Amino acid sequence: MTEQEILAGLGEIVEEIAGVPAADVTPEKTFVDDLDIDSLSMVEIAVAAQDKFGVEIPDDELKNLKTVKHVVEYVQAQGISA
Amino acid sequence: MSDSQPPAARGTEATDAADLVLPAGMPGARIVAFGHYQPAKVVTNHDLAESVDTTDEWIRSRVGIAERRIAGPEESVADMSVQAGGKALAAGGLSPDDVDLVIVATCTPESTIPNVSAGVAHRLGIRAPGAFDVNAACAGFCYALATASDAIRCGSARNALVIGAEKLSQWVDWSDRTTCIIFADGAGAAVVTAAATPGVGPVVWGSSGADADKIYIKDRHSYLVQEGQAVFRWATTALHPVAIEACRRAGVAPEELAAFVPHQANLRIVESIARRLKASNAVIADDIVTAGNTSAASIPLALSRMAERQQLPSGAPALILGFGAGLTYAAQVIKVP
Numbered sequence: 001m002t003e004q005e006i007l008a009g010l011g012e013i014v015e016e017i018a019g020v021p022a023a024d025v026t027p028e029k030t031f032v033d034d035l036d037i038d039s040l041s042m043v044e045i046a047v048a049a050q051d052k053f054g055v056e057i058p059d060d061e062l063k064n065l066k067t068v069k070h071v072v073e074y075v076q077a078q079g080i081s082a
Numbered sequence: 083m084s085d086s087q088p089p090a091a092r093g094t095e096a097t098d099a100a101d102l103v104l105p106a107g108m109p110g111a112r113i114v115a116f117g118h119y120q121p122a123k124v125v126t127n128h129d130l131a132e133s134v135d136t137t138d139e140w141i142r143s144r145v146g147i148a149e150r151r152i153a154g155p156e157e158s159v160a161d162m163s164v165q166a167g168g169k170a171l172a173a174g175g176l177s178p179d180d181v182d183l184v185i186v187a188t189c190t191p192e193s194t195i196p197n198v199s200a201g202v203a204h205r206l207g208i209r210a211p212g213a214f215d216v217n218a219a220c221a222g223f224c225y226a227l228a229t230a231s232d233a234i235r236c237g238s239a240r241n242a243l244v245i246g247a248e249k250l251s252q253w254v255d256w257s258d259r260t261t262c263i264i265f266a267d268g269a270g271a272a273v274v275t276a277a278a279t280p281g282v283g284p285v286v287w288g289s290s291g292a293d294a295d296k297i298y299i300k301d302r303h304s305y306l307v308q309e310g311q312a313v314f315r316w317a318t319t320a321l322h323p324v325a326i327e328a329c330r331r332a333g334v335a336p337e338e339l340a341a342f343v344p345h346q347a348n349l350r351i352v353e354s355i356a357r358r359l360k361a362s363n364a365v366i367a368d369d370i371v372t373a374g375n376t377s378a379a380s381i382p383l384a385l386s387r388m389a390e391r392q393q394l395p396s397g398a399p400a401l402i403l404g405f406g407a408g409l410t411y412a413a414q415v416i417k418v419p
Contacts, residue, residue: 040144040350043315059311 001079006053006072013048017041027069035068055079105237111230111274112281113419114176117169118270118386119162120373121153127263134259141263146349150266150374152251158192162269163202163247166382171206174273174419176241178207181273183239185230186215187222187246187378189407190253202245212239219297220345220406221287222246222378223270227402228285228414230274245271246378255305264348265306266374270382281419283332283399286324287412290316297407317351317405322358325403328413329359332399339364340398340418341388345405346370346380361401365393377406394418 011022018037031037037045046057049071055078057065065071126149127138141147153162163186171178184206186199199213212233218225223246230242247269256262274282293316297308325344329336342364344352349370356366369384376383381402388394398418405411 038144039311040314043311044318044354047315047319059315 001053001076003072003076006075007068009052010045010049010068010071010075013045013052017044017048025068027067027072029068030066031068032066049075053079107235107237108276109235110277110280110282111234111242112277112279113272113416114275115170115174115273115419116271116382116386116389117166117171117173118268118383119165119169120151120268120383121157121162123152123154124149125152130263134257134262136259136263144348144350145264145375146352146368146370147263147374148371150372151268153249153267157249157267159186159188159190159247159249159269160192160198160202160205162249162267162379163188163198163245163271164205166247166269166271166386167202167206167243167245170271170273170386171243174275176273176275179209180241181208181243182211183230183233183242184208184211184213185226185242185244187218187226187244188215188248189217189219189222189377190248190250191215198247199245203243206243208243216378218378218404218406218410218412219408220347220375220377220380221404221408221410221412223381224285224402224404224412224414225287225410227272227274227282227416228287228412231282231285234274234276240276242274243271244274244382245269246380246382248377248379250306250375250377253299253306258305260310261306261308264375266376268373268376268379268383270379270384270386272382272385281417283328283334283415285412285414286328286331287410288324289411290409293409294407296409314348314351316409317347318354321403321405321411322355324405324411324413325355325359325401328401328403328415332415334399334401334415336361336401337363338399339401339415340395341365341367341393341400342403343367343381343384343388343400344403345377346373346384347375347406355403359401364401378404389418
């Protein structure tokens with residue numbers, strides 16, 4: 001999966017769960033400060049990402065993924081190693 | 083000892099003995115009435131914001147609670163059980179003499195010995211019923227209801243009073259803003275009787291003891307501890323299949339449900355499970371907004387208050403789903419009385 005495909009998929013997830021327009025989900029944005037997404041929504045996003053990308057994001061990893069780019073890179077890296 | 087004959091091996095002497103006699107049992111059990119009780123004292127989010135670092139907006143957005151009820155210092159789980167149970171009996175038109183089984187689901191009894199249920203039965207004037215407490219935490223009411231239904235179907239009881247009651251306020255650290263904003267006190271009850279057609283569907287229940295450390299009270303001198311994020315993840319991923327399976331086993335499609343009444347743990351968990359259940363025609367219980375999380379009491383409390391507001395059409399199927407510490411979970415479809 002390409003970076004662009006993951007970004008687009010993540011945008012759809014964020015829009016569905018947090019009501020943030022997918023177009024606003026750009027790589028440099030932080031979830032908490034820029035997109036106003038709280039920790040529980042992050043858990044829901046991680047769970048949805050697992051369904052969509054087949055990559056598990058445990059709570060211990062999730063707390064380090066501050067920006068959209070972090071998640072895209074994580075999914076890409078885990079997707080390759082899986 | 084391993085060389086000695088087990089007692090069963092001597093059973094050849096008893097082959098001519100008559101088979102044990104079992105009662106005929108009943109085709110099903112159904113709920114005929116609900117009752118509930120909430121303590122008088124209302125604690126709002128604004129009240130809590132005065133003593134811990136939190137805000138009304140934060141609590142509403144994270145857990146969905148606006149206010150909760152807290153029992154008085156002298157008010158016990160047994161007191162609340164008596165109130166809720168008495169109302170359910172009166173609403174069902176049953177006299178205490180009709181009841182032969184009393185189950186109280188609670189994880190916050192005042193004492194471990196004696197149990198809550200026998201004393202509650204006595205105070206309600208129910209003479210010598212089978213009486214025991216169930217501790218399956220927030221799943222307790224569904225476990226107790228399944229047990230009562232099966233007891234009636236097997237002929238072990240005719241009429242059961244099933245109560246969920248909790249006084250979580252005495253186990254909460256009121257300086258811990260992660261828990262004191264969530265938990266509350268209250269009681270709900272259901273009267274369950276024999277029925278020609280089942281009004282309590284098959285239970286789907288289970289547990290995950292590997293996750294026992296996610297919600298616990300270490301000992302009688304400790305406060306309740308919860309790993310909120312881990313519990314949230316479990317609740318939003320593991321439970322909708324349980325809910326769907328309970329519908330399947332009862333022969334009711336999710337879109338046929340008139341109500342979905344899950345344990346009132348957190349409004350966001352409720353909404354997440356409801357979304358995945360796709361119960362498109364169901365009223366989704368949001369009793370947590372004004373009742374808080376009352377563990378084993380939350381489902382019968384919500385059912386009773388929803389019935390009082392006429393949100394539950396009589397005879398319609400409703401899905402209940404309990405889940406919590408243990409971890410434990412249980413779900414069944416019921417017919418609204």
